[in-house]
Structure formats: C-alpha cells, structure tokens
Amino acid sequence: MALTCKEGTLERNELKCMHYLKEAADLGHRDAQQQLAKTYNARRWNNAKEKSLHYFTLAASQGDAEARGMLGHNFMRAECGLTESLVLAKHYSEKYFEDEEEGDPYNNSFPAVNLSYTLYRLGLDRFERIMDIPGHSPIPKSLFWARRALKGDLKVETNDLVIKFISMIETKEKSRCTNCRKEAGSSPLKRCIRCLGAWYCGKECQVQHWKNGHKFDCIKSY
Numbered sequence: 001m002a003l004t005c006k007e008g009t010l011e012r013n014e015l016k017c018m019h020y021l022k023e024a025a026d027l028g029h030r031d032a033q034q035q036l037a038k039t040y041n042a043r044r045w046n047n048a049k050e051k052s053l054h055y056f057t058l059a060a061s062q063g064d065a066e067a068r069g070m071l072g073h074n075f076m077r078a079e080c081g082l083t084e085s086l087v088l089a090k091h092y093s094e095k096y097f098e099d100e101e102e103g104d105p106y107n108n109s110f111p112a113v114n115l116s117y118t119l120y121r122l123g124l125d126r127f128e129r130i131m132d133i134p135g136h137s138p139i140p141k142s143l144f145w146a147r148r149a150l151k152g153d154l155k156v157e158t159n160d161l162v163i164k165f166i167s168m169i170e171t172k173e174k175s176r177c178t179n180c181r182k183e184a185g186s187s188p189l190k191r192c193i194r195c196l197g198a199w200y201c202g203k204e205c206q207v208q209h210w211k212n213g214h215k216f217d218c219i220k221s222y
Contacts, residue, residue, distance in 0.1 A: 025055055033059035034067050041070075041080075053080040060092065069096040069111035076118050086125065089118045109152030113162060116145035120169070132178050135213025140197035140221075143169060147222045173197070179205035179212075196221040 024032035037055035059067035072093030078084035093115035123138030189199035200206040
C-alpha cells in the first residue's frame with residue numbers, strides 16, 4: 001500500500017498505491033504486475049476482472065509462478081471472462097511447477113488440486129470416459145497431484161474434497177485388473193508400488209501392462 005505525506009506523517013492511500021503499481025506494471029515489472037492483478041481480482045470495479053486477467057497474463061509470461069497458477073484456475077473454472085479450456089488449464093498449472101524455485105514448495109496445494117482435476121477431466125473428454133488406455137491414462141498423474149496437494153496447506157473443505165476424489169478413483173480402479181479387466185473378486189488385486197494408481201490380478205498382467213504403455217503413465221507417488 002502506498003504511503004503519502006500529510007503534516008509530517010505518512011498515511012495509507014489506495015489510489016496512490018494503484019497509480020504507482022500500474023506505472024511499475026506497465027513498465028514491465030513482474031512483481032508489480034502480479035500484485036496489481038491480485039488487487040483487481042479482489043475488487044468489484046468495472047472491468048476489474050478483465051484487468052486482473054491482463055496483468056496475470058503479463059506476469060505469467062515473465063515466469064511468475066503464482067500468476068501461472070491463477071491462470072490455470074481461471075481457465076479450468078471459466079472465470080475472469082475466460083472460456084473454459086482444460087488444455088490451457090493444464091498448460092498453466094504445469095507451468096507453475098516448471099521451476100520449483102519460482103513456486104512456493106510449502107504453498108503449492110492450490111495449483112496441484114487444479115492440475116489433478118484438470119488431468120482427470122481431460123481424460124474423460126478425450127477418450128470418452130475410457131481411462132485405462134496404456135500410455136494415455138490420466139489416473140496415475142491425477143492421483144499424484146491430488147496426493148501432493150494433501151501435503152500442503154489446504155482449507156478443510158478443500159482437503160476433504162480431495163480425499164473424496166482420491167477415494168472415488170481408487171475405489172473404481174481397484175475393483176478390476178487394469179490390464180485384463182478381470183473383477184477383483186474376494187482376493188485384493190496387486191497394486192503398482194510406484195504410482196499406486198494401477199491394480200493387477202497377477203505378475204503377468206502387470207508386466208504386460210507396463211510394456212503396453214504404463215511405463216509412460218507411471219509416476220512415483222508421494
């Protein structure tokens with residue numbers, strides 16, 4: 001918040017703050033662009049959301065991790081006047097994690113949740129709800145990012161939703177062999193110990209599924 005001098009003291013002045021932030025943002029300063037975008041995003045002024053989107057986009061183009069995360073969220077939720085685009089939501093959410101030094105490793109649950117949901121929804125849309133095509137399954141990576149989100153600082157209600165999301169996927173997937181589709185029956189299936197996102201009725205199915213493409217889907221779980 002900008003401070004202005006009045007009778008020898010300093011006082012807070014929001015208009016001055018916006019003025020100087022805009023000057024800095026328009027000169028290309030990334031931190032000012034991000035801060036201005038967040039300020040507009042919290043306001044109900046005319047065109048505030050559009051201006052917020054403009055400055056988030058500028059900051060994201062310069063590598064600002066938080067701005068990238070916000071764009072991922074906005075494209076997934078169709079907010080700030082954007083049309084829903086799961087492809088762009090995935091792009092910006094992945095960009096958040098592109099450089100761990102840019103993203104905050106202790107506060108990255110928000111984009112992790114977005115990425116998990118986006119990957120799952122993309123799988124539903126692209127493959128007509130067939131989620132276990134070897135080499136193209138979103139299940140391991142979607143579970144990976146959901147579990148990563150739980151490691152961070154989520155609001156209680158969001159944390160509960162993520163837990164339910166993981167449980168929903170696991171309950172469905174472990175009911176039959178990921179490779180041959182044989183029902184689990186009375187004996188539990190063997191789980192991939194690396195990604196914890198695929199289940200098999202035996203070693204033969206596990207090896208075959210790995211060769212058929214699971215090696216591209218599998219990602220070491222948290």
